[in-house]
Amino acid sequence: MLPLMPQFMKKYPAVTPEWHFDNRQVELIADGFDAAIGGGIELSTGLIARDLASAHLVLVASPDYLSEHPPVSRPGQLSGLEHLAMRSLRSGKIRSWMLQGPKEQRAALELHPRLLVNDPQASWGWELHC
Known part of the structure; x- marks a missing residue:
């Protein structure tokens, strides 16, 4: 989004964007935000979400x-492997994944995590050897 800001600011000179970068779900109204951008957001009653773009994630080892x-x-063979997973701070749920193949086939990924984190950056660089 930040690379789009010069064009946006030129088109709307009276608007002063203020960005807050947090890896947490915010309460838009209570926290004083006009909008939020993210994935896997659980909406409070009365809020509206729109898709901006797809986020394509890749499984790696x-x-x-x-x-x-x-x-x-x-995909079914993945269930026996160790993996890192994320837990939602708000709901306490472990993030689930849906795999999609090159021909649009889909399969739910049912895994049992070996390590849980609440921030995607916390999992970068980890290797599991248990």
């Missing part, structure tokens, strides 16, 4: 981890 486990060729 280190070569060392993969060398210690049988090859995976179907």
Whole structure:
């Protein structure tokens, strides 16, 4: 969004955007925000959401981890692997995932996490070797 700001500010010179970057779900009205951008947001009653763009995530594993486990060729085989997961601070739910294949086929990803975090950046660089 930030690369779009010069064009926006030129078009709307009377508007002074103020961005807050938090990895948490906000209460728009109570926290004094006009809008929020994010994924997996649980809406409070009376709020409206619109899709801005799709977020495409990719499953990854280190070569060392993969060398210690049988090859995976179907989504169902992922359930036996360790993984990092995120828990929503607001709801306490563990984030679920829906896999989509190249031909639009879909499969729910049913996993049992080995490590839980509440911030996506906290999981960057971790390797599980248990």
